[in-house]
Amino acid sequence: MEFPYGKAPFWILVMAIITGSAMMLSRVFTSAGRPDLVFVVFAPRHYDAYLKLIPEFERKHNVKVQLQQVHQRPLQTRLQSALLADTDVPDMVEIMNPFMGAFMKGPLEDVGFVDLTDRIKAEKLDEKMVGSRFSIWSSRGRIFALPHDVHPVALAYRRDIIEQLGIDVNKIETWEDFVRIAHEKIVKDLDGDGIIDRYALDLSISGTSFFPIVLLQRGGAYFDSQGNLTVDSEITIDTIIWYIHQSRGKTRISFPAGEGQPFYKALSDGIILFNFVPDWRSKVFEIDAKDLKGKMALMPLPAWEKGGRRTSTWGGTGLAITEKSKNKELAWELAKFLYLNKQDFSDRFALLNIIPPLKEAWELPAFQIEDAYYSNQKVGQIYAELAQETPPDYVGAYYEMVDGKTREVLVDGGVYYEKYGNDGLREFVTQKLKQKAAYIRKVMNRNVFMRETELQVTDANASKENAG
Missing domain, CATH: 3.40.190.10 (Periplasmic binding protein-like II)
Structure with missing residues (x-):
């Protein structure tokens, strides 16, 4: 179906939408006066959990953190538009797998997120966490986000x-x-x-x-x-x-x-x-x-x-720090505070059954509890044991295209088989x-x-x- 007013008006409309999205995102980030850090998440339960934890970080560092929630797809498209338009972006964002690939289509220096590889290795997080989980947030050997989960x-x-x-x-x-x-x-x-x-x-x-x-x-x-x-x-x-x-x-x-x-x-x-x-x-x-x-x-x-x-x-969330952030080191400290917080691990598992990538957390009492729903099995231990052998999942810049084309072959092959x-x-x-x-x-x-x-x-x- 063609745009009824011709190609030129169509592309003008497209550019207006992109620019408008970027301006909207910019206004969201600046409307209340710029705090020390702006952190945007897409999951309501993550928002609720972080809302309880962040005040402690603010007191400890004498800073102000603004936490916002935006649905994943608008977050991705608006963030891409804002990066292209060179307008204000948040300091930190949580991204859902496999959407990280959308930011990986250019040179590494233009990804838009801070390369965390050296920080992660310096603090041995690549050893302390499930190593395969970094694959989702990597491109060409460099890591651009901290993994939130394992999802075995x-x-x-x-x-x-x-x-x-x-x-x-x-x-x-x-x-x-x-x-x-x-x-x-x-x-x-x-x-x-x-x-x-x-x-x-x-x-x-x-x-x-x-x-x-x-x-x-x-x-x-x-x-x-x-x-x-x-x-x-x-x-x-x-x-x-x-x-x-x-x-x-x-x-x-x-x-x-x-x-x-x-x-x-x-x-x-x-x-x-x-x-x-x-x-x-x-x-x-x-x-x-x-x-x-x-x-x-x-x-x-x-x-x-x-x-x-x-x-x-199946699935995954990662935390990335934007290159435009003026407080990258503070953002890194907040990322570790939220993603290495043992109390949050226990609360998160009790609420969501999510296994964290930090292996030492699996020894916490919360992961040893029998679950009546699953016939009194220790669900936390079952998933923790599986977490150690989860495979790597490299998303690539064209992941969504590849997934769609592969499933086309699957459907066409199924039709052929039935015939x-x-x-x-x-x-x-x-x-x-x-x-x-x-x-x-x-x-x-x-x-x-x-x-x-x-x-x-x-x-x-x-x-x-x-x-x-």
Whole structure:
């Protein structure tokens, strides 16, 4: 659909929106008189938690900190506009994974955030925290944000039904075990009407959220640590085909339960028995599916190979300091005060079940408590053990494009599979993925700013550090 008044008025409107957004952000940051630090977050619960902690920091340093909350998408777009327009920006911001990639399309010196690499290494935070979590906030080997969380992924399952079926989850060591048991004991037409009434797993057909989980667990990735595109690796192809087999066709083991009320009804009714649940989602289950208290339990993800990684990661938040801040050292002190605060770790876990990246925090009493919702399991310890093996997740400057194109291949491959079966499926998926990757590389190579950093966009299978 074309803009009715022509291209020139359209671009004038676009520029007006960008400039207006930047001016709006600027006014927000300056309207009440400039404090020593302005800190913007997107999560309401983070805002509430920091509001309680910041007064102590203000007293200790004799400063004034202004805390604001803005929804993530407007925060990202307004911050980008403000940086481009060279207007006032906050001193500190929290950013949601994978939106950091949007700021990484230029040379490192133009990212707009303070390079924290040397500070992090000087204080040995790269050793004290889960090392893989810095990957989300890194570009070309440099770190631009401090990780707030780990978000290891487990499987939450209907313990009551699984035990009735005589399934010992301790014997499910690999995804091969899981699929076999799903076919043998779980996926059933319970009333004989020819329609499957119970499935093993919740998987969306499009792969939204879930596909990156299994890809990262398997050792695959969209990018490597230097920003090279690795999406068209053999690991990605294998994982797409596996995902299609489990989510499409007559022998699928999964049901697309969706979100909100439809999902929780499917969970409560026993239509799906296993779910991908990072730490934060385990608390959401407790709140939104109260009727399942004592009927749920957690287990590690099945490994792709026996003895392999038993978890993945889903989501994340990081704290960045803007280059335009006039109080960078003070901002760094506030970042550490908030992100290394043991009392906040305990309160945060009690409220949200979120595992912090600081490993010493896992020994706190709050992480040893039995949770009645999950059949008296020590949820904190389960996730803490998984946190140590969470895979790296390099987002890259073009992450959203790569994720979208990869899921297009997943959907197209699913349609092909339902029509033709396995005959030619691998060739079809490989061809489609290579085509998408070639297009993405073409877009990436047009970015002269990235080329100036001598970033080499190479074929995934020729890269020295591919996802596998």
